[in-house]
Amino acid sequence: MTSKPAIQSTLRRYQSEILTALRRSIERAKDAAIHPGAGDPTPFYGQMQYHLGWVDASFSPVAGNAGKLWRPTLLLLAYEAAGAANTGSDNAHYLRCALPAAVAVELTHNFTLIHDDIEDRDAERRHRPTLWNIWGIPQSINTGDGMFALARLTLWEVVEEGLEPAIAVRLGAVLDRACLVLVEGQHLDISFETRDDISVSMYVDMISRKTAALMGCAAEMGALLGTRDQETIDRLRSFGYAMGIAFQVRDDILGVWASTEELGKTPAGDIYRRKKSLPVLHALEHASAPDRQFLRQAYSQEVPLTSAQVEEALAIFERTHTKAYCRSYLAEHCRLAHESLANVPHLSNPVAARALDDMETLVHFVES
């Protein structure tokens, strides 16, 4: 069990640098968009800023929730773990070299959230109306596209920071490949909604694309920026990928069994939402025929579930040992994450050692 202060301190290590670089990326694009006779670019970039939690729907600044920045943090930790601080440069400079990539990953993640919210018709995100809910579907599709383009455009600033172009091309290809895999995952996720034959292995394939690919990509990009050693790059990518799976499975567990307000989840919320996540898919594969019949009916009925139905679903999950299964699945991927870290070639560099420690903290947090 990781203490709350430890995980907070890890997640906040680069927060201010990441946020500054993110803001700068959008401001630069907005400034470049202004030319004589042009339409006002404020609403277009304002939508991006709203989504990121920095402004309200009238584009006035607000003190908001900037999110946890998991992916860019992972990228910067991998960058340091791979030996970035060995270059002899001062601290500020070596971070600056990787920030365009960190911003690219965070913007890419947020572009997928904007489109996911439209695709799932989610009216709220982080207790605020979603983009499409305010500006309509056409503009929100388009703003998502813009954020996707801006992600990549920002990435190329690594070359201005002195990175050799051959590595920049590798970064671009790694990010583009992850994006394609992520979109394949989203295709599967949408198609699963209308199917009742989803197996655990199909689900794991879907989340490995939709969630783990971009986490693996973030760690790989950080490693590529920090080292030429292929083993280090491979281990760090494996770490990010295992973390991505663990991250999603933890979310699935909390979605069913979280019981405290503190975690920001409704108890059994994913059952009420009829979300086809790991618990119910495992239960369906292992339940008795009548229990399976009950779950199938409950997850496909038109009307909302009653609390008695939710209780019965939880009882079925008990009988199929689903919670134990999910926890062991989570533990297995956390073990893989620890193993990947343990196999990162050792550097006698205090910055790299601290980054590896922080990555251990992330795993402890996810497995706790």
Next chain:
Amino acid sequence: MTSKPAIQSTLRRYQSEILTALRRSIERAKDAAIHPGAGDPTPFYGQMQYHLGWVDASFSPVAGNAGKLWRPTLLLLAYEAAGAANTGSDNAHYLRCALPAAVAVELTHNFTLIHDDIEDRDAERRHRPTLWNIWGIPQSINTGDGMFALARLTLWEVVEEGLEPAIAVRLGAVLDRACLVLVEGQHLDISFETRDDISVSMYVDMISRKTAALMGCAAEMGALLGTRDQETIDRLRSFGYAMGIAFQVRDDILGVWASTEELGKTPAGDIYRRKKSLPVLHALEHASAPDRQFLRQAYSQEVPLTSAQVEEALAIFERTHTKAYCRSYLAEHCRLAHESLANVPHLSNPVAARALDDMETLVHFVES
């Protein structure tokens, strides 16, 4: 006036190479998506193939209309005009080096069409149901995202073909910048729908982003692949950009005044559709107060226009000399296109000379 055979022969010069490379790009991605336990990638990539006109809604091959491939053709012509054939390589090889970029531009263009069709709620494209009309909005947004990611992923194959990474990064940055500008243009276009104060200069700014940016980008990418000479690159980009404006203005003219079946347009179709294109925006700026009032009312009424209203709109366009204005606007941008071509540094290379001739053919076609 360009003869029909001349323009057909120009547009078909690289058709088979472009189509082969496009098909290969999608097939490669589809093959890479298959792994044990995975969901079936056929519907995801099948939607892309359907949009491109190669398969029907059941993913069975059809002999379809592959489109004119203007942008990749422009890219390959610019590549040859910039001196690509001077490298001493055989013909097949020098084209192969540029094809990944040509595919990237064509996929990028098609991704924007998929999203535009959703945003505009267009139920048909090229006489077939649009993607969202068959597979729904969520999957179609996502398939568009996938095509956008695949466009970029394909671009990196230029490095496998031997291009130096520094130029590949420039290609990526040019494409990403064009995508961002294009999306800004689409933002303006959508926002114009609900406004009645759009000026000609705002409209021109919008189409310069939405249409001209990617045409300029295609020509610039071709030039970057073919030469290191910055003047050649600048002239060819200017050519593509002027062609993009001319292309759109020609479309606007045909949308109002085309009268033959041959052109595939309904006479006055853009008036019936109340499209805020160049003709009506010009007329609004130059009409008498009662005529302006008539147009404003007609373009905002709930019910479809009557043919008498369309006749009256055409009469107002006569009184404001709108057709002459649009034709002179078109001529001016064709003149800029010719001028850019005339200023491309001359090469004593028959392939480059033929490419420049073909580009002249394209301008003659657009201005005729």
